Structure formats: structure tokens, C-alpha cells
Amino acid sequence: MDNSVRYAIGAPGIKWGATEKAEWLAQTTIKRSYLEQVVSKVHALSEKFDIEQYGALSYAPEKYPLFAIKTHHWDKTKPTVLITGGIHGYETSGVHGALAFLALKAEQYSADFNILVVPCVSPWGYETINRWNPNTVDPNRSFYANSPAEESAALMQLVQAQQTHFLMHLDLHETTDSDESEFRPALAARDGKEYIPDIVPDGFYGVGDSENPQDAFQKAIIDSVRHVTHIAPADSAGNIIGEPITQEGVINYPLKALGLCASVTDAEYTSTTEVYPDSPRVTDDECNMAQVAAIVGALEYLKQHQ
Incomplete structure (x- = not known):
């Protein structure tokens, strides 16, 4: 694509308003299942790790629960590490790489570290294979106070709730x-x-x-x-x-x-x-x-x- 090619929505040089954002949202479609492809793998890890639901997206709470996975027996004397995936839902290996780490490697590092993994921060984005959330907001530019992205706000609350460095x-x-x-x-x-x-x-x-x-x-x-x-x-x-x-x-x-x-x-x-x-x-x-x-x-x- 070169500079002369217009994007299909909106007019060149003019920021989108509510009409253009609604038009963008209307052309998104569900292309894969978060519950089948991600949540099922999270629950399959429940014997090895502690599973916590830390929220749900308001777009469809029953479809988009948010999960964090933690190694057993957290110890305040051990350093704590965070792994996140799926901030941009279309970036598939971020999600499934985090899940693969849990399935294959995480236990062997649990003696040295408290490990917290959030495999899919943006499940709507995962299903629609999108970078933005439904409000045309990029969650990965939204980690600040009063975030406009509920995906980002939920993760920030989870991090704060750990009360650890x-x-x-x-x-x-x-x-x-x-x-x-x-x-x-x-x-x-x-x-x-x-x-x-x-x-x-x-x-x-x-x-x-x-x-x-x-x-x-x-x-x-x-x-x-x-x-x-x-x-x-x-x-x-x-x-x-x-x-x-x-x-x-x-x-x-x-x-x-x-x-x-x-x-x-x-x-x-x-x-x-x-x-x-x-x-x-x-x-x-x-x-x-x-x-x-x-x-x-x-x-x-x-x-x-x-």
C-alpha cells in the first residue's frame, strides 16, 4: 500500500468520529473462539497452577472472562515475574506461547520465581483478530491512569492486587x-x-x-x-x-x-x-x-x- 491509497473508512486528514468508529466496528466479525481455543487450555492447567478470574469484558462477560495463572505456593522471599500475551488479540503466538510456557516450562522455574501469567489480555481482539478493542482503542497504548481500555485497566488492577514488587x-x-x-x-x-x-x-x-x-x-x-x-x-x-x-x-x-x-x-x-x-x-x-x-x-x- 502506498501513500495515495485511502483507507476504506473516513476521509483523508479528518479524525474519525462516532460514525466512522461505528462503521469500523460493524465490519468486524468473529473468526475464532476464545472459549474453545484459550479458556479450555487455561482450565486444563488447573492441577498444576492456581487459576484466577480477575475480571470479564463488558462487551460480553460470559464470552470474555479474563484469567491469570499463578504458580503454587507464592513465597515473599522469591522474586516475582509477569508474563503477558494477547494484548493485541490478533498476535496469536503471544497467547499460545504463554500457554505453552505454562504447559512445558513454568513448573521448573517455580522454585526460583513466583510466576504470574496472563495469556490473553484482549479476548475480543483474539476472536476478531484485531489490534484494537471495539471502541477503536489500542490496549497497548493505554496503560495509564483512567485508561480508556478496560482490558488495560483490568490488568493494571490485577498487578496492583498482587501487592508485590x-x-x-x-x-x-x-x-x-x-x-x-x-x-x-x-x-x-x-x-x-x-x-x-x-x-x-x-x-x-x-x-x-x-x-x-x-x-x-x-x-x-x-x-x-x-x-x-x-x-x-x-x-x-x-x-x-x-x-x-x-x-x-x-x-x-x-x-x-x-x-x-x-x-x-x-x-x-x-x-x-x-x-x-x-x-x-x-x-x-x-x-x-x-x-x-x-x-x-x-x-x-x-x-x-x-
Whole structure:
């Protein structure tokens, strides 16, 4: 898509109002089942972990309960870590990578860490394969006081309810071809701005915090993931998604200033993982396992440096 192509909704240069937002919502459809594909897997973990429902989305509470999974026997002397997925519901391996970590790896780290996992923060987005919620709000730009996204507000309340310091937070994401074909053009149209195309990175990359980058921690994640999938190269300008790389496969964002999920705990160690599921070089399972490898690499680093 180039700059001359109009998004199907709205007029160029004019922010969306209620009419355009309603038109956008009307063209969304349910494409998969959160209850069947996600909640069933959560309940299947109930013998190994503590399952907590921390809320439900008002759009359809019976369809969109919100679940957190915790390792047994929390110990205040152990560091606590948070894993989140599905902030953007369309980013599938974030959800199923978090669930795979619970099924395959979490128990072996429970002696060293209290582990809290929220596999799908945005279940409506999961079902409609969408970045936004029904109100055209991006939950991953909404982690601040009086959040306009109930998905974000519910997660912030869950974090506060733990009444503990978090050492680490990994937020599991994907960068997809649809970012350029749909979601960034929609964002530009919604905000009345010009859409400027970018290049979708071919491979995995991570996003650290520009205010607290933790370069060695980010490298440990990259080195773990490279055993599962390829690492995204920088473009000809030395950037990934418009940001300069700080090392192979890593860029930094000001997490708190942008209202990003990875800022929600004020943890010392944070990273947003970005898997590329549209590469012909990967399978869905490899994408899920790349997320698992990112978590394992992060936890192994913490075990060695705490």
C-alpha cells in the first residue's frame, strides 16, 4: 500500500468520529473462539497452577472472562515475574506461547520465581483478530491512569492486587504483514494522519525500555530465541520498524511514556517480544516456541544475575 491509497473508512486528514468508529466496528466479525481455543487450555492447567478470574469484558462477560495463572505456593522471599500475551488479540503466538510456557516450562522455574501469567489480555481482539478493542482503542497504548481500555485497566488492577514488587515482565507480541496492510493504515485514518509505509521485519526482535534498556538481558533473550527462529536484520538505515537497533534484534521504546503494557509493573527487567509469523521459514508451532524460548532465556539470565 502506498501513500495515495485511502483507507476504506473516513476521509483523508479528518479524525474519525462516532460514525466512522461505528462503521469500523460493524465490519468486524468473529473468526475464532476464545472459549474453545484459550479458556479450555487455561482450565486444563488447573492441577498444576492456581487459576484466577480477575475480571470479564463488558462487551460480553460470559464470552470474555479474563484469567491469570499463578504458580503454587507464592513465597515473599522469591522474586516475582509477569508474563503477558494477547494484548493485541490478533498476535496469536503471544497467547499460545504463554500457554505453552505454562504447559512445558513454568513448573521448573517455580522454585526460583513466583510466576504470574496472563495469556490473553484482549479476548475480543483474539476472536476478531484485531489490534484494537471495539471502541477503536489500542490496549497497548493505554496503560495509564483512567485508561480508556478496560482490558488495560483490568490488568493494571490485577498487578496492583498482587501487592508485590515484580522483578521482570515479558510482554509477548508479534509483528505481522497485516500491520502494514491493515492496522497501521487504519490507525492513520482514525487519527486523520497520513499513512507512511514501513518494512515488516523478517524475524524475531525485542523491544527494551529506553529509560532502562538492560542490554545484557535483551541479548540473553535474543540468544535463546535464535535456537528456534531467525533474528530480524536491520533495514538499510540500521532500523527495525523505524527505530535504530541497539544490538542485533533489539530496539528501545520509552515504555511508560507510550503507555505500553511492558511498563505496567515498573519491573527492573522488561522486554516486549516480537515474533514474525508470516515468514515462510517458520511454522505456527515454531512461533509459539520462540515465545517460550524468550521467556526461558530471560529467566535463565535472572537466575545467573540475581
